[in-house]
Amino acid sequence: MTPDISGNVEGSFQLIGGNFTNAGEASTQLKMKLFEFGVDDAIIRRAAIATFEAEMNVIIYAAAGQLHYYITPENIKIRVEDMGPGIEDIEQAMQEGYSTAPEWVREMGWGAGMGLPNMKRNSDEFMIESVVGEGTTVHMTINLNE
Amino acid sequence: MKLSELAEKLSLKIASHTEGMNGNITGAYSSDLLSDVMANSKVGNVWITLQTHINIVAVASLKGLAGIIIVGNRQPQPETIEKAEAEKVTILTTSHTAYETAGQIYQILST
Amino acid sequence: MEKANMKLKEIAKVLDAHFITEAMDADDLDISSACSTDLMSVVLYYHSMNCLLITGLTQPSVIRTAEIACIKCIVFVQGKNPNLQTIELAKEKGIPLLSTPHSMYSVSGRLFQAGLPSSPEK
Numbered sequence: 165m166t167p168d169i170s171g172n173v174e175g176s177f178q179l180i181g182g183n184f185t186n187a188g189e190a191s192t193q194l195k196m197k198l199f200e201f202g203v204d205d206a207i208i209r210r211a212a213i214a215t216f217e218a219e220m221n222v223i224i225y226a227a228a229g230q231l232h233y234y235i236t237p238e239n240i241k242i243r244v245e246d247m248g249p250g251i252e253d254i255e256q257a258m259q260e261g262y263s264t265a266p267e268w269v270r271e272m273g274w275g276a277g278m279g280l281p282n283m284k285r286n287s288d289e290f291m292i293e294s295v296v297g298e299g300t301t302v303h304m305t306i307n308l309n310e
Numbered sequence: 311m312k313l314s315e316l317a318e319k320l321s322l323k324i325a326s327h328t329e330g331m332n333g334n335i336t337g338a339y340s341s342d343l344l345s346d347v348m349a350n351s352k353v354g355n356v357w358i359t360l361q362t363h364i365n366i367v368a369v370a371s372l373k374g375l376a377g378i379i380i381v382g383n384r385q386p387q388p389e390t391i392e393k394a395e396a397e398k399v400t401i402l403t404t405s406h407t408a409y410e411t412a413g414q415i416y417q418i419l420s421t
Numbered sequence: 422m423e424k425a426n427m428k429l430k431e432i433a434k435v436l437d438a439h440f441i442t443e444a445m446d447a448d449d450l451d452i453s454s455a456c457s458t459d460l461m462s463v464v465l466y467y468h469s470m471n472c473l474l475i476t477g478l479t480q481p482s483v484i485r486t487a488e489i490a491c492i493k494c495i496v497f498v499q500g501k502n503p504n505l506q507t508i509e510l511a512k513e514k515g516i517p518l519l520s521t522p523h524s525m526y527s528v529s530g531r532l533f534q535a536g537l538p539s540s541p542e543k
Contacts, residue, residue: 216465261385273342407539407542416533
């Protein structure tokens with residue numbers, strides 16, 4: 165189904181570190197927007213999952229961050245940047261099961277080391293850049309027309 | 311039932327401490343929350359989980375669990391295996407989901 | 422073993438579970454598979470429609486994760502009761518919640534024996 169998007173749509177959300185209460189709100193809103201545009205269910209799901217995991221990483225590890233989305237008729241571009249501790253070894257961080265999460269995070273059902281792999285798997289293009297002590301930015305692109 | 315018997319029936323792969331396969335199973339416990347396992351699992355239970363990090367070894371050891379079955383084709387972290395050998399904790403793996411693994415064990419143990 | 426759909430009310434009976442919340446016609450919901458985990462990222466791995474989540478985690482994130490993963494309803498094990506915030510969020514999202522006194526292992530076992538298959542992982 166060709167989604168009904170004329171022109172480009174963009175928006176952003178502020179993410180607050182440690183705020184588990186509203187965690188997922190940004191992804192839910194993006195999901196609803198894509199639904200309004202008539203985007204394919206499977207694609208909405210992938211976008212929601214990738215965004216959700218990115219949101220959770222910011223909330224778990226960073227002081228604050230921002231989620232920015234940019235939707236065109238061809239694809240959805242999502243950029244999540246945070247002011248967090250940064251990742252020392254990105255390759256290691258991308259390994260499934262690898263996590264630096266403290267115990268209290270694991271007890272909340274997170275920190276099993278699946279966030280980054282989940283994000284990569286659900287996007288068509290995935291790029292991550294990080295500076296230790298400054299923060300991390302994740303770029304994801306999901307194509308709308310298969 | 312011995313852990314080795316269960317492992318054979320479910321085609322589980324051994325990841326650490328083969329000697330533990332002789333142990334007897336008293337039942338099974340399924341959870342990914344360490345505090346939950348600490349509070350509610352029983353001695354001799356086999357623990358079904360997706361967690362692969364090193365802390366699972368201490369929990370299994372402290373609670374006297376028969377072993378840990380890591381599900382979903384996940385592999386224990388290298389440090390986890392190392393610690394498991396040192397603490398004499400048997401870790402097994404399966405490609406089945408936690409739900410399936412629990413379901414199969416439930417069927418086997420209740421007949 | 423024959424694979425079978427189960428109605429939510431049937432599931433509640435098998436699990437000695439009571440409804441904490443109800444979405445419209447929750448009783449009649451058709452469930453075709455189940456997954457059990459306490460890890461949120463894992464919930465996102467499963468992809469079938471009409472899936473039931475068995476979990477011991479009662480935080481609001483469970484509801485949000487379930488919504489994103491299109492989970493149809495959630496069963497909390499070991500008599501765990503979610504807090505008011507979780508319940509309100511579930512009502513808002515239309516996800517019925519059940520609570521059973523049995524353990525995750527026992528719940529999985531009962532449903533598996535009743536023929537409910539596992540949700541496949543991606």
